[in-house]
Each structure stands twice: as structure tokens, then as C-alpha cells.
Amino acid sequence: MSTQNIHLERNAFGQLLLTDADGKGHAITPVRAFPIAAPTENIGLINAEGAEVAWVARLSDLAPEPRKLLEEEMANREFMPVIQRINSVSSFATPSTWDLETDRGPTTMVLKGEEDIRRLTSPALLIADSRGIHFLIRDRYALDSHSKKMLDRFL
């Protein structure tokens, strides 16, 4: 089914329903194929069994309404806080508790070991905390100098 005629609505359970060409409804979950490298492209609409029902090559191809629903749903599902500032760290030896400002508000996280800081395609970093949350640093060189200094000690 082509991207243009994707029809979506939200049901009483808060699920997204996709109506396919035969008029059949599927409860779907949008999944980004490249959540970090290309978040607005290649989005799979997956049904409850994990099978792909439809594919959105580019979000911009969608009509405004389903696009809004999809974006809403993904924003609600995906959780990868972007670190904007590192206020302080409890120690430079791990495990270390970091006090952070993120795009999701201020929080703290526990870094279990340096190997939990993964280098994505430079300059991005992905940091997994002890709870399993992944924090993203989009550009480690663009952080303020205080944060950079803190981060540098762990790299």
C-alpha cells in the first residue's frame, strides 16, 4: 500500500488503527528503522504479531493528519533523552552518578562502566545507564566546556 493512502485513527484503547486497502483494521505500532541516523525516514508500521503491515519511506510523504498521529505515537513510545548538559558527576571512577540536563528535563543516571558509553558515528555518543535507559549525545563537541570536560574523563 502506498504511503499516500495510509489511513490512521486512534481507538478507545489509545492504539493506532491502520485501515488497509480491504478495509480491514490493524492495531499498529510505528517503528523507526534508523532511530538515530535517519529518524524521519523508513518507518515500519508493525502489527501486534510483529509483522510489518505498511512501510513509510519518508514521514514527509504522509498526509498531515496520519503524520501527526504517527509522530505523536513515536514521541510517546520512544525514549532516548538527549543530554544537553552534564551538571556534575559523583566520581570519575565508575560506577558514577551523573546529574544531567536533558531534553526530557533534569535527571540523574548511574553509569556502570566506561564501556556503556558507545561511540556512534562521530560525533554522537550513546550512553546506557544502570536502568537500561539510553541517553544520546548528538554532538559531543557541541556541549558546553564544563560538560565536555566531565565527559572527556570517561572517554
Place this chain on the structure above:
Amino acid sequence: MNSAHTAVLPAYSDYLGPAVPDSWRPLLDKALAADEKVLASLGLDLDKTLQFRSGLVALTDSRLLAWDHQTENWQSWSFREGLSLRHRDHAGVASLELVDAHARLGGWRFTLAQDPAARNLSDRFQAQMECVLAGREPTPPEPLTCPTCDAPLPPGTDECPTCAREIHTPPSTWTLFRLWRFAAPYKGQLLAGFLLTLVATAATLVPPYLTMPLMDEILIPYQNGQPIDTHRVMMMLGGLFFAALFAWGLGWAKTYILALVSERIGADLRTTTYEHLQGLSLEYFGGKRTGDLMARIGAETDRICLFLSMNLLDFATDVLMITMTAIILVSINPWLALVTLVPLPFIAWLIHIVRDKLRYGFEQVDRVWSEVTSVLADTIPGIRVVKAFAQEKREVSRFRDANARNLAVNDRVNKVWSVFSPTVTMLTEVGLLIVWGFGIWLVSKNDVTVGTLAAFLAYISRFYTRLDSMSRIVSVTQKAAAGAKRIFDILDHVSSVPEPANPLHLPKVTGAIEVKRVGFRYGNRTILRGVDLNIAPGEMIGLVGHSGSGKSTLVNLICRFYDVTDGSIRIEGMDIRSVPVSEYRRNIGLVLQEPFLFFGTIAENIAYGKPDASRDEIIAAARAAHAHDFILRLPQGYDSLVGERGQALSGGERQRISIARALLIDPRILILDEATSAVDTETEMEIQAALENLIRGRTTIAIAHRLSTLRKADRLVVLDRGQIVEIGNHDALMEKQGAYFRLYEAQTRKLDDGAIAAEKPRVPFHREHAPV
């Protein structure tokens, strides 16, 4: 922290789950009715839009309460028919949704740190509501246990005190002192070494002292016209010689003793680290790279050893020498001594400044170095893939990049480091200059003799050269401390498959396994949930499902390579976490898809699980595994060496050796993890025959991608996305036309029909489909 409240507030009296955060108590208390009791609560750390923000969901004996940030008030749902809580998690965020038959009533989001609390809340919600609606008295719930170590949690918390401490406390910065644990057994030698150092240092201080009388009583009087007293000269020169000889002998003894001790400390450290490493769970090895671990055990322990035997020893000698020299100088002339010692604080200050910069610089150097070795460890085992895809150039450039990073970091450290030594040398020169100047002034005022000045200069020129070498201790200490930290990182790591504190011992194992409501989470992915399975002694179970459905995970949990996140696995009615790990594993035989053969003879490899097996036992096992014949065909028979990964043998041959290995330990429980999927069909049939000997009379859990290999299973368990969807034997499941039927159909359709169904004759693909 909760106990105080428990005493005051009856509203929380039979409270077993995580505590209501203190900041929420006043608000919650206001919302509660007079005789209402809080049964469970869930402190939220995210709001609906996934912003970090605190919130609360509470379960009381009659309803569910949740704080609404928009209306700034409590939302409340009384128990009624059809309500249920749905608990889900995805990518590090879990959600709890309250639904009835028609719609979603409410939903809350939280991080996985709150997951045990949420599970507790939803379990109790279900139990409480059922009881209230049926008018029954609710049964008191079981106390929560720690997901990591299975110890019961103290009431009112959701964090195990021991496990939380391990996660949150960083290792002390005085890591090097922790090495004392390894030095303690050598206390005697260390003391002897220290005393020798003391005396040897004192002996080296004699020669400069003798310059004083040589100058004042012999040379200067001679210049003033007096003859040289040959006897005195001989005495003094003799004294100089014997002091040197004495210092030489003692120096040799102390260096030898201390080097001996430090080498032993290093060896102990290495063995202990390796021993500890062997005790860690697979989870740890999954998260680490081989190259990094190898560097830690090899290079870091060596560096620490070198530090102890060379640098620390030198430093101790230097400190002794400086102290003694200072005492001697003060006793000769306090004023001149004062001037001589002036540059010392400056140097100490300089050392202090550079310390911080260097310390983390060297840590970085280490980490980058592991990165370089990791590239090697990644590519060398995968060399066939690299060559097959002609990516040698790319791998070289990857190595070059890692090396370039190594260079960059080293350059940065060296920038600071290179300023350091010349600065110390310069300060030394300046110090000498001051002493010369002040000394000449004192001589001119006849306060000191020329001999005293000469002795001072002799002393401090040694003194300052020692300071120069002492400054090196900064960097080596930092390096050694960084190394020690990385070693203790391993040593401090508590196995996520801990040995039980009060181990129970297994009775005779019959092979009955009970999997009870097992859930497992790896990182932020839920892999298994709510798996229930009872396996009878001697039964053969086939695990079936798409890849990623959790088959291997379930098997790993049964082997206790990992510990379950929820629920329990019981053998003979005992939780496997309460039995010593090695005692439990002795009952398990494992045959893997990729059999790993260690370097050694075939006989040694077969006897790996039972090193004291007799030759007859080994041969019997090999016969039963259908390996005997091909082993005899090898030029050295059972004594043939198999290489690093058994390179000289075929996949089927290696597999049969690993089957013999499992047979030899005669386990009650047998696990076959894709034992035949890496080989062709013909070999598979040979292996199947070997396996049949192995399976007989044992509880067997087999995973196979080819469903036809599981025909003999008593029961097939179909897993899908971490849950059991069907159980039954082949025929029953085929009849049911469910998930198994679909899997089977897909396979028979997809694969060459001859290869899959053993009954049919094998027809080569091209011939069957070729147009006639």
C-alpha cells in the same frame, strides 16, 4: 526508612512493596478515606509526555489512585468488573495501563528502575480486586525478593541494600592501598627489605660527610703550606671505599628481596583476577571485549608489579635519603640547610599541579590502548570474513584510526609530561645556585668552612637528582593506580549468578525441572515473560520458535548462565539459585551448535568435564558418540592434537567429540542447543545416531531449527516473542494448525523437500526441478 512511618501510620501497616516517597505522603494521606489502607504504590519518574517528573500511583484496599499533573488532583478508580492493569515495556520505558473492556482509562510511564514496584502493584491490584469483588478475605502476599540476588527485600523498599551498594558506590581513589590485600602474606620479607633499605641508604650518605674533613683538615691546610698526612688520607679513603662496598652489598640484598616479593604479589594478583573472572556470569563476558580483558590481566598486572618492585622501592629509598640528608644538613649548619631546602616546596607544588592532568591522561592512554588491542581481537578471529569480502584495507584503516587516536591521546599527555622533567632539572640548577651563593657569603663571613660548603654541595647534588627521579613517581603511581583500578573493577564485580549464601545441597537428581513464571530481561529488552513449564524426569522437550523467540535464553537460564529476572527455576523442588553453581552444573550436559575444542589431545577434550576419567571410559564415551571410528583413523588416534578451534576436524567430527564429552560426565539433564544445525544432512544423521545414545534415560531439552530433528521429542514447546504459545507432541500440534503448524509448513515449503523429510528419498534440487 519506612519503619518509622509504619509505626505511626496504620494506613500503611500491612505494606510490603516499595515505600511511598516521602514527598508524596502528605498528598496521599489527604486523599485516603478514614479506614483505607495503602497496599502498594508505584513512584513514577516520568510523566505522560515522557518528561522526567515525579508522580505516584497507589493501590488501596478499595481502589486505585493516581496523581494527575494537569488537574493537580487525584484520579481514582474503584474496583469493578472488567478492570485490569496492563504492564508493558519498550526501550527502557515501561508503561502501566488501566483498561476495561471498552477503553483505556489511564496510563502511566516510568523507567525500568520502577519496574519491580509496578509488577508488585499490578499483581496486588489483580489479587485484591478479585477478592473484593468475590467478597473474600485477601491472602497476604509473598514478600518481594531482589531480582539480582534473590534475597527477600526489606519491607517498604524496592532495592536490595547489598546490590544497590554495589551499583552506586564508585571505587575509592586510594585504589593502590587495596593492593595491601595481596602484599599482606609477604609482611616478613617486606619488613626485612625495608630495614635493608634504611641501612643501605644510610651507608650511601657517609661519603659526602667525609668530604668535610678531607677538605678542611687536609686539602686546605696543604694549600696553606702544611704537608699531607698520608695516614689520615688512607683512613678516610678507606672509609669511603668501605661505605661504598657496604652500600653495594645491602643495595643488592634489598633489591633482590623486594623484587622477589613484588613478583609474587603480581603473580597472585594475576591469578586471583583470572580466578574471579572465571566465576563471573556470561552476562559479564557478553559486555566486555576479549582484547580489553586480556590487556587487563596481562599488561596491567605487569605494570603494577613493575611499579612495586622498581618505582615504589626507589621512591621509598629517596624519601629515606632526603629525610636523612635533611637531618645531617641541619645538624651541620641550620641556616645553610634552610636555604638548601627552600626549592623543595616548589617542586612539591609543581608535582601536585601536574598530578591531576597526568592521572586522567594516563587512564585515557590505557583505554585507547585497549581499543587498539580490541581491533586486533575483533578482526583476527574473523579473518575469513575479512578476506572473503576483501576488506583488508578497511580493517587496516580501522586499525590505523585506533592507532591515530592512541597517538593523539599520547601526544596530549606527553605535552604536559615533557614540560615536567626539564622544569625539575631547572629548579635543581637554581637550587644549587642559591646554595653556592649563600654558601660563599657564609664562607666570606667565616660562618662555615669551605669543607662544609663542599659537603653541602655534594649532598644536595644527590638530593636534587633524587628529587628529579622522585618526580617520576607521580606518573608511575598514576599509571599503576589506573591499572589497579581496572583490575579491581574486575575483582569488585559481583557475579550476577551469585553463589548462595546458605547453599542447599541437591539430593539425587532425577531430572525433574520446574520453570515457574519465569521472566528475563537483558538490558532494556524483555526476552522472556511468564514462562511456565514442568519437565518430567527423562522427558525430551523440543523448544521451537523463530530466532529471537527466547529459546536459547530459556536454555541459558536453565543452565544458570544467567539468573531469571522474575519467577524461579526449580530442580527436584529446589530453586537453582539456592544450590552451589558448580554442584548444579555437574548435572547438566551441554552440546552447542559450535563445539569448542581446547588446544590439547582428543582424549583430553573428551575428558574435559571429568579430567580423571580412565582411558576405557573415554573410549566408551567416544564409541557411544560414534566418534571412535574416525578418531582411530587419525594418525595419532586419541592422542591427536586438535588445534585452537579444532581446525583439523570437520564440523560433524567436532560435534561428535563434544557429544562424547557430554556423555562422559553422565548428566541427568541434557541440553542440545542447535546441536545439528551447523552440519549437512548426512552428518546430521550420524550425529542423530550419536545423540540417541546420549538422550536415552535423560531429561533432554533440545533446540533445533530443523523441526524434523525434534520428531522424537515427547513434547514440543513453541515459543513466540518470549512466551509459550503451544505445548504438545508433533502430531497434536500439527492437528491444531496453530503456530507450530505454520512454522512446520513454512519450513517444508521453503527447504528442499528431500533434505527435510527423512522418509522421502533425497533428490538433488536441480534434478527434480529441471525440465524433462
